[in-house]
Amino acid sequence: MTQKIIPYGRQEITNEDIQVVIESLKSDFLTQGPTILEFESKFADYVGSKYAVAVSNGTAALHLCALALNVNENSNIITTPITFVASANCVKYCNGNVWFADIDPVTYTLDVSKVEALIESKPKGFFNGIIPVDFAGFAVDLEAFKNLANKHGLWIIEDACHAPGGFFINSKNQQEFCGNGKYAELSIFSFHPVKHIACGEGGMITTNDISLYQKLLLLRTHGITKDASAIIEHHGGWYYEMQELGYNYRLTDFQAALGISQLKRADKGLERRREIAGIYKNSFKDKKYILSQSGDVLGHAYHLYIIQVENRKGLYDYLRLNNIFCQVHYIPVHTMPYYKAQGYKKESMPISEKYYEHCLSLPMFPTLTSEEQNFVIKTIDEFYQN
Ligand SMILES: *Cc1c(COP(=O)(O)O)cnc(C)c1O
Numbered sequence: 263m264t265q266k267i268i269p270y271g272r273q274e275i276t277n278e279d280i281q282v283v284i285e286s287l288k289s290d291f292l293t294q295g296p297t298i299l300e301f302e303s304k305f306a307d308y309v310g311s312k313y314a315v316a317v318s319n320g321t322a323a324l325h326l327c328a329l330a331l332n333v334n335e336n337s338n339i340i341t342t343p344i345t346f347v348a349s350a351n352c353v354k355y356c357n358g359n360v361w362f363a364d365i366d367p368v369t370y371t372l373d374v375s376k377v378e379a380l381i382e383s384k385p386k387g388f389f390n391g392i393i394p395v396d397f398a399g400f401a402v403d404l405e406a407f408k409n410l411a412n413k414h415g416l417w418i419i420e421d422a423c424h425a426p427g428g429f430f431i432n433s434k435n436q437q438e439f440c441g442n443g444k445y446a447e448l449s450i451f452s453f454h455p456v457k458h459i460a461c462g463e464g465g466m467i468t469t470n471d472i473s474l475y476q477k478l479l480l481l482r483t484h485g486i487t488k489d490a491s492a493i494i495e496h497h498g499g500w501y502y503e504m505q506e507l508g509y510n511y512r513l514t515d516f517q518a519a520l521g522i523s524q525l526k527r528a529d530k531g532l533e534r535r536r537e538i539a540g541i542y543k544n545s546f547k548d549k550k551y552i553l554s555q556s557g558d559v560l561g562h563a564y565h566l567y568i569i570q571v572e573n574r575k576g577l578y579d580y581l582r583l584n585n586i587f588c589q590v591h592y593i594p595v596h597t598m599p600y601y602k603a604q605g606y607k608k609e610s611m612p613i614s615e616k617y618y619e620h621c622l623s624l625p626m627f628p629t630l631t632s633e634e635q636n637f638v639i640k641t642i643d644e645f646y647q648n
Pocket of ligand 1: 319320321322345346348349395421423424451452453454463464465
């Protein structure tokens with residue numbers, strides 16, 4: 263019996279999602295219409311930020327953030343090697359310099375003490391910013407990063423692509439939601455189908471800073487404004503000004519309509535992800551072949567469920583033969599040919615590199631059935647019994 267492929271991540275599209283997209287296609291605006299504003303406002307409410315800017319994808323969101331914070335050839339920015347390449351590439355788009363600091367072996371996220379050591383190894387004022395990533399859905403302790411950033415005059419871009427709805431607990435024992443704008447200057451999200459909220463392609467930037475917000479709006483649409491209070495000359499009703507070198511990084515209204523519809527179910531999806539994580543956690547807790555697994559952490563958004571095992575390649579191939587398509591997140595960014603060619607050395611981030619040798623992301627998405635999850639667990643067990 264061949265069984266259906268079980269991917270590591272997958273979107274859910276309901277009949278209601280389809281209906282709202284159809285309605286949107288029949289409306290007056292395919293793009294630059296009111297649905298964008300509605301999505302932005304609902305998303306800002308969801309994460310608890312003052313402002314949100316919808317963009318064409320998560321990578322565009324990172325690029326606009328780097329531009330808005332004036333990253334240039336003199337900038338030095340720190341990020342984690344265990345992330346999608348876009349978290350680092352946004353710095354390169356603006357000709358800045360990327361620095362990597364190693365991860366914490368338990369949370370798999372950027373280790374704040376490693377970042378501090380890196381900052382202190384350079385002259386005062388050398389670094390400009392930090393890009394922590396809420397990797398796999400684990401919300402990083404942004405309060406700790408903010409304290410460090412304040413001490414050294416740095417900004418923070420939080421890459422929260424994995425963690426809408428995730429939170430960490432601050433020193434006052436309060437829940438601080440990813441992207442709420444309290445600790446990071448800017449936070450970004452992606453609406454790629456494997457992420458929590460699917461628009462096809464899509465992204466969002468959240469902030470509490472009105473001047474960054476206004477700058478992002480300008481940069482999203484060619485640096486062009488028609489705002490009467492902002493334009494310098496006034497030629498007539500047709501008149502607009504291009505005041506900065508911007509891009510076309512807009513989201514369409516029908517994508518925003520899908521995003522709004524998906525956002526309504528976001529908490530339900532998160533609940534289901536946490537339930538799936540609990541089952542994995544329990545099933546693997548006494549297994550000798552598990553070197554480590556995703557933590558049982560309050561506020562974890564579980565974009566991914568990660569195990570670390572011996573003979574990862576053997577397990578990956580065996581699961582694949584059984585139509586279980588796991589994935590590895592991530593190949594350390596500094597070991598990519600592009601970064602290696604720029605002088606980044608393999609074996610410079612020992613914890614990240616060791617993590618990469620053993621990690622595997624298991625199927626994790628709200629519509630994963632109990633039968634499917636049991637089959638995944640059983641097949642892993644089978645591999646190590648043989
Ligand atoms: C998905 C992702 C991105 C990029 O988002 P896109 O919408 O695919 O451009 C950036 N950072 C992280 C951590 C991601 O997972």
